[in-house]
Amino acid sequence: MKTVHKKHKYLQIAEKIEELINDETLKIGEKLPSIRTVSTEQGISMGTAFQAYYNLEAKGLIETRPKSGYYVRLNNVRFPSLPKAHPLEPIVNEGSVQEMIDAVFKHLGTKDLINFSIGSPSMTLLPVAKLTKSIVHAFRSSPHNCIAYEDIQGNPELRKQIAKLSFNWGGRTKPDDVVVTSGCMKALVMCLKAVTNIGDVVAIESPTFFGIFQLIQSLGLKTIEITTDPFEGIDLKYLEKTIKKFKVKACVFVTNFNNPLGSCMPDNKKKELVEVLAKYQLPLIEDDIYGELYYGKQRPKTCKSYDTEGLVLYCSSFSKSLAPGYRVGWCIPGKFTDKVKQLKQIHTVASTTITQVAIAHFLQIGRFEYHLRSLRKSLHTQCFRYTQAILAYFPKDIKVSRPKGGFVLWIELHVNVNSFDLCQRAIRQGISIAPGRIFSADEKYRNYLRIAIAGLMIRT
Amino acid sequence: MKTVHKKHKYLQIAEKIEELINDETLKIGEKLPSIRTVSTEQGISMGTAFQAYYNLEAKGLIETRPKSGYYVRLNNVRFPSLPKAHPLEPIVNEGSVQEMIDAVFKHLGTKDLINFSIGSPSMTLLPVAKLTKSIVHAFRSSPHNCIAYEDIQGNPELRKQIAKLSFNWGGRTKPDDVVVTSGCMKALVMCLKAVTNIGDVVAIESPTFFGIFQLIQSLGLKTIEITTDPFEGIDLKYLEKTIKKFKVKACVFVTNFNNPLGSCMPDNKKKELVEVLAKYQLPLIEDDIYGELYYGKQRPKTCKSYDTEGLVLYCSSFSKSLAPGYRVGWCIPGKFTDKVKQLKQIHTVASTTITQVAIAHFLQIGRFEYHLRSLRKSLHTQCFRYTQAILAYFPKDIKVSRPKGGFVLWIELHVNVNSFDLCQRAIRQGISIAPGRIFSADEKYRNYLRIAIAGLMIRT
Numbered sequence: 050m051k052t053v054h055k056k057h058k059y060l061q062i063a064e065k066i067e068e069l070i071n072d073e074t075l076k077i078g079e080k081l082p083s084i085r086t087v088s089t090e091q092g093i094s095m096g097t098a099f100q101a102y103y104n105l106e107a108k109g110l111i112e113t114r115p116k117s118g119y120y121v122r123l124n125n126v127r128f129p130s131l132p133k134a135h136p137l138e139p140i141v142n143e144g145s146v147q148e149m150i151d152a153v154f155k156h157l158g159t160k161d162l163i164n165f166s167i168g169s170p171s172m173t174l175l176p177v178a179k180l181t182k183s184i185v186h187a188f189r190s191s192p193h194n195c196i197a198y199e200d201i202q203g204n205p206e207l208r209k210q211i212a213k214l215s216f217n218w219g220g221r222t223k224p225d226d227v228v229v230t231s232g233c234m235k236a237l238v239m240c241l242k243a244v245t246n247i248g249d250v251v252a253i254e255s256p257t258f259f260g261i262f263q264l265i266q267s268l269g270l271k272t273i274e275i276t277t278d279p280f281e282g283i284d285l286k287y288l289e290k291t292i293k294k295f296k297v298k299a300c301v302f303v304t305n306f307n308n309p310l311g312s313c314m315p316d317n318k319k320k321e322l323v324e325v326l327a328k329y330q331l332p333l334i335e336d337d338i339y340g341e342l343y344y345g346k347q348r349p350k351t352c353k354s355y356d357t358e359g360l361v362l363y364c365s366s367f368s369k370s371l372a373p374g375y376r377v378g379w380c381i382p383g384k385f386t387d388k389v390k391q392l393k394q395i396h397t398v399a400s401t402t403i404t405q406v407a408i409a410h411f412l413q414i415g416r417f418e419y420h421l422r423s424l425r426k427s428l429h430t431q432c433f434r435y436t437q438a439i440l441a442y443f444p445k446d447i448k449v450s451r452p453k454g455g456f457v458l459w460i461e462l463h464v465n466v467n468s469f470d471l472c473q474r475a476i477r478q479g480i481s482i483a484p485g486r487i488f489s490a491d492e493k494y495r496n497y498l499r500i501a502i503a504g505l506m507i508r509t
Numbered sequence: 510m511k512t513v514h515k516k517h518k519y520l521q522i523a524e525k526i527e528e529l530i531n532d533e534t535l536k537i538g539e540k541l542p543s544i545r546t547v548s549t550e551q552g553i554s555m556g557t558a559f560q561a562y563y564n565l566e567a568k569g570l571i572e573t574r575p576k577s578g579y580y581v582r583l584n585n586v587r588f589p590s591l592p593k594a595h596p597l598e599p600i601v602n603e604g605s606v607q608e609m610i611d612a613v614f615k616h617l618g619t620k621d622l623i624n625f626s627i628g629s630p631s632m633t634l635l636p637v638a639k640l641t642k643s644i645v646h647a648f649r650s651s652p653h654n655c656i657a658y659e660d661i662q663g664n665p666e667l668r669k670q671i672a673k674l675s676f677n678w679g680g681r682t683k684p685d686d687v688v689v690t691s692g693c694m695k696a697l698v699m700c701l702k703a704v705t706n707i708g709d710v711v712a713i714e715s716p717t718f719f720g721i722f723q724l725i726q727s728l729g730l731k732t733i734e735i736t737t738d739p740f741e742g743i744d745l746k747y748l749e750k751t752i753k754k755f756k757v758k759a760c761v762f763v764t765n766f767n768n769p770l771g772s773c774m775p776d777n778k779k780k781e782l783v784e785v786l787a788k789y790q791l792p793l794i795e796d797d798i799y800g801e802l803y804y805g806k807q808r809p810k811t812c813k814s815y816d817t818e819g820l821v822l823y824c825s826s827f828s829k830s831l832a833p834g835y836r837v838g839w840c841i842p843g844k845f846t847d848k849v850k851q852l853k854q855i856h857t858v859a860s861t862t863i864t865q866v867a868i869a870h871f872l873q874i875g876r877f878e879y880h881l882r883s884l885r886k887s888l889h890t891q892c893f894r895y896t897q898a899i900l901a902y903f904p905k906d907i908k909v910s911r912p913k914g915g916f917v918l919w920i921e922l923h924v925n926v927n928s929f930d931l932c933q934r935a936i937r938q939g940i941s942i943a944p945g946r947i948f949s950a951d952e953k954y955r956n957y958l959r960i961a962i963a964g965l966m967i968r969t
Contacts, residue, residue, distance in 0.1 A: 147851075172653040181654045184644070184863070193632040194641045198833045231691050231836070234858055247707045247729045263855045269707045269729060373658045374862030376691070391607075394614075395723045398694055401861045402834030403644070 058093055059100035066101070070110055070121055077440070078433025081111060081119040115346050117426055120433070130448040132310075132461035132497065134278045149469055149487050150259055156476055166483040167504040168258075168308070169373045170456065174427055174503065176420045180372055180411060187406035195403035201394050203229025203379065204402070207409035211379050214412070218340065219354035220363075222381055228389050229379050231400045233338045233366035236380035237264060237301065239396070240362040243388040244332040245270055249298035252291060254283055256459075256488035256497070258308045261301055261336070273297065274489060277307065279450055279459070282314030285321055292329050299332045305349045306339035309459045309488050309499040311452025313343075316350040323355040332385065334362045338369050338378075341421055343454040344429040359384030367408055369456075370424060371417065375404035428456055434507040435500060456503035459485075462496045469495070518553055519560035526561070530570055530581055537900070538893025541571060541579040575806055577886055580893070590908040592770075592921035592957065594738045609929055609947050610719055616936055626943040627964040628718075628768070629833040630916065634887050634963065636880045640832055640871060647866035655863035661854050663689025663839065664862070667869035671839050674872070678800065679814035680823075682841055688849050689839045691860045693798045693826035696840040697724060697761065699856070700822040703848040704792040705730055709758035712751060714743055716919075716948035716957070718768040721761055721796070733757065734949060737767065739910055739919070742774030745781055752789050759792045765809045766799035769919045769948050769959040771912025773803075776810040783815040792845065794822045798829050798838075801881055803914040804889040819844030827868055829916075830884060831877065835864035888916055894967040895960060916963035919945075922956045929955070 069075045082090070087098040102119055105111045112122040153166060188194040202208070208224040215222040230236040245251065247269040253261060255274030265272050273295055276284040283302060291297060302322075304314045314322070326333050335352045343349060353363040362385055366378030377400070382389040411417055435458055439449055443460070450459040462468060468484040475482055485497025529535045542550070547558040562579055565571045572582040613626060648654040662668070668684040675682040690696040705711065707729040713721060715734030725732050733755055736744040743762060751757060762782075764774045774782070786793050795812045803809060813823040822845055826838030837860070842849040871877055895918055899909055903920070910919040922928060929944040945957025 169658060172657055175653070175656055177654050177656050180656060181648050184648060184654075188641050188644060193635075194637050194644075196635055196637050196640060196832045196834050197632055198629060231861070232858060234856060238856060242727070260855065260858075267702070267852065267855050368858075372656045374653075374656050374859070376857075376859070376861045391611075392727065395720065395727050396694060396698060397836075398692060398720075398828075399834065399836070401691070401836045401864055404861055404863065 057100075059097045059104065062087070062091060062093065062098070062101040063104040066105060067108075067110060075121050077121050077437045078430065079121045080117075081121065083118055113346075114344070114426065114429060116422070131279050132448045132450055132459050134276055146259065146487055146490070147263070149484060150263075152469075153472060153476075153481065153483055153487065156481055159479075161479060163480040164504050165500045166481040167501055168457075169369060170424070170428075170503040171506055173506060174424055175371065176416065179416055179420075180407065183407040183410040183416075184403065186410050187403050190410075191402070191406050195406055197402065199399040199402040199405055201399050202390055203227060203400065204405040204409055206413065207377075207405045208379075210409050210412035214417075215353075215363075215381065217348050218337075218351045220351070220381070226381050226383075226386060227379050228382060228386065228393055229377065229400055229405060230366075230393065231376045231378065231397060232368055233336065233364055233378040234260065234264060235397070236364035236366065236378045237261065237334060237336060238268070239389045239392045240334045240364060240380055240382055240385070241265065241268055241270065241299065241301070242392050243382060243385045244299045244334070244362065246298075250295050252288065252297050252300040252302075254302055254307055254310070255491065256309055256485065256494055257301075258303065259487045261303075262488075262490070265301065272490065274491065275300075277310060277312060279310050279312050281318060282307070282312045283322070285318070285325060288322075289325055292325075292331065297331060299334060300326065301334045301336065302352075303336045303339070304352055305337055306342060306452055306455030308339070308455065309457050309483070309485070309497075311450045311455055311457060311459060313349055313453050316354075319350060319352045320355045323352050323361065326360055327358055330358075330360065332360050332362060332383075334364060337363060337365045339455040340365065341370050342425060342428055342456065344425060344432065345453055349454070353381060353383075356383060362389075370421065371408065371411070372404070375408060376401065377404050377408050425454075428454075428503055431456070431502045431507060432458070435502040438507060439500070456501055458500045458502055460498040460500060462498060464496050466496045468498045471498070517560075519557045519564060522547070522551060522553065522558070522561035523564040526565060527568075527570060535581050537581050537897045538890060539581045540577075541581065543578055574804070574886060574889060576882070591739050592908045592910055592919050594736055606719065606947050606950070607723070609944060610723075612929075613932060613936075613941065613943055613947065616941055619939075621939060623940045624964050625960045626941040627961055628917075629829060630884070630888075630963040631966055633966060634884055635831065636876065639876055639880075640867065643867040643870040643876075644863065646870050647863050650870075651862070651866050655866055657862065659859040659862040659865055661859050662850055663687060663860065664865040664869055666873065667837075667865045668839075670869050670872035674877075675813075675823075675841065677808050678797075678811045680811070680841070686841050686843075686846060687839050688842060688846065688853055689837065689860055689865060690826075690853065691836045691838065691857060692828055693796065693824055693838040694720065694724060695857070696824035696826065696838045697721065697794060697796060698728070699849045699852045700794045700824060700840055700842055700845070701725065701728055701730065701759065701761070702852050703842060703845045704759045704794070704822065706758075710755050712748065712757050712760040712762075714762055714767055714770070715951065716769055716945065716954055717761075718763070719947045721763075722948075722950070725761065732950065734951060735760075737770060737772060739770050739772050741778060742767070742772045743782070745778070745785055748782075749785055752785075752791060757791060759794060760786065761794045761796065762812075763796045763799070764812055765797055766802060766912055766915030768799070768915065769917050769943070769945070769957075771910045771915055771917060771919060773809055773913050776814075779810060779812045780815045783812050783821065786820055787818055790818075790820065792820050792822060792843075794824060797823060797825045799915040800825065801830050802885060802888055802916065804885060804892065805913055809914070813841065813843075816843060822849075830881065831868065831871070832864070835868060836861065837864050837868050885914075888914075888963055891916070891962045891967060892918070895962040898967060899960070916961055918960045918962055920958040920960060922958060924956050926956045928958045931958070 084098045208227040212222040254277040353361045363381040448461040483499040485494030668687040672682040714737040813821045823841040908921040943959040945954030
């Protein structure tokens, strides 16, 4: 029985709000009144109002978003469980995954498609006009209007800006450590070629983005999947066991907001991972393409942050955060830099000049940081709205990931549902979603689904 | 003994001019007076003047250049012999070629370098301002100012324009047959990956551009060199013998104005080559990057022109003719198109949007054809001026190629000269040239040299 008179005022307020959340008067993702408003409306001090919110935050019911305020985080009653991480068994690759991928993505160009499978942000989230100003600046300020070949390693000012950007995740990067590439996939290609030979085994997360899977295969390499937890990222013990058992030659991990899981490896675990890899002198290709798209207060670190031996080949790009069509990515390949530079010269010569110069300018004048702040907020809001819509319209027995960044949700459906069938039925209704089966060589994810939350905006 | 009175007037005039050429009063590459001027000055009819020039042209002493007039072609007395094509012996690859390439090209960024080794045209030869207008048009006319991903296969209007362009060499290309790539090297990578497996043998010309050699090696493939004649291109008999003897899985040939030889395979020989390859069902990757840069009246055809079975994978780009820094190339992979499209999706996703849209516009409004006409003229003139300078300043015993297009000269020095040593001595004087040794796994070209004629303009 509640004994109200004994309770602190702030707890009374907190309980009231908790009830509103539980009965869905306050919905997930909804903004709460400011501390000042609560204080005025409830006739309490600002301090008490703050304590009430602090209590709810500690319970995980609400959360602050930088420079925005307090939001309802989750609903104890209705929030679904997390999708399961499957223990892995020996891989059976049927070779039909490619057909599924083709079946899903051949419709991407269709007009009026309701597209929940595209891996890039809506154009409404990108600074189209401001980037165009940087393009104009680029050809006005550069010799020969950017028609000439760019520096093979990458535009020097852009490399400087990328080095500065790495400071945010604790990188000690110099412009000469950076190699600019035509997108992140190209960075992965160069890094993989630098550290492997044909036939080598490469460890990847499970599930993992099918593009990485296809890429590794197309380079004549073999993949081995490592169990990956939705919260903790890859299973280090399983990894070490696998390194010992198979002749693993390199790892490719998306440590921050992995696609499709949305998992973000805690920073101390990243440090542990780097130590394990150093023990076996195993290179890690770290794909950090979503690293800047965090919903929380702080950018998560990277494995590269803890790398003292140059074994981590860091890869990223501006395709998910700024301009997909510019095709500007980069890598910081540690002790493999010379090899990567040489490969780039052979395979690409230089990357496109004008887009490099434009992005360098965009970063130099501080517009990228400014843009990221608003992009992160929008993605966070979208993530909530999508989750809420899924709770409202999907069956009750589903499980949904709770990513802390990036722009995909990973959904576990009832075990009897074949999500590829579901996708094909959806496409006939003009809706595109990605079936879980394409994210692993293992069949375990046949009742899973990936929903991209940044292509189509949900407005309230 | 000359019996002048019996000779036709036109022959008298022709002989006079021949003497002027032989004693170098009229220098190689120099423009002759117009037919009208000769007619007026010599007091002869226009018809007689024309006959005189026609006689000299038949002798190979002068030549017409479209819309420009008559020029001194060669000097019987002083014009050097052609470099030798070496019969090949089993290849010994020392692995030191890479070091030579690095030694030559690490200096490319040096300020004030007199650069005779760069493989791209001088910016003064390119339509910088007009292309910029197409860039402005591109972001003004496209949705989202070209920030979004482009069609994976390539911008549709650009593919249409490329299909139209192929009409000039007798191509029957539809926009859907074209795959746009980030430069020609990327087109070669995709095509090689589409038709070979790791460890396969690929036939290339000898000598061949070292970039092609490095690329094939870096894909885990083996190369076998085919004897190539400076005039006739590759030796078909030697090729057929090699196909039979080794398990050749594909060929990569530059059929028009090959680098460094400058050879242009006669069109009927291209047809024969296609027939030989059809007999063995062997795919040919045809690199036609210099095809548009002909000095003569007509664009040479391509092997693709004669390909009825879809075995020819045609590759080219705008890097040598329009905008190196835009990184826009393409391929027309025949029956391997689906495979190439899939590989492109995996390795590159899409290519840069804005440069594709800009070049599509540039072609659409007819500016490319217009620009090519003046570029061809300039290159032809440069080729003559470089040849003349080489004759004036190099030892008498050298041999020089006589390319009919493209922008390199291939020079055979005295057999005792080690051209790599020469290059290193040249670089200390601030001059960059490319040693013959890097164009073959064979050591036969150690006394050869490649001079690029389009990077630095010789003015008279």
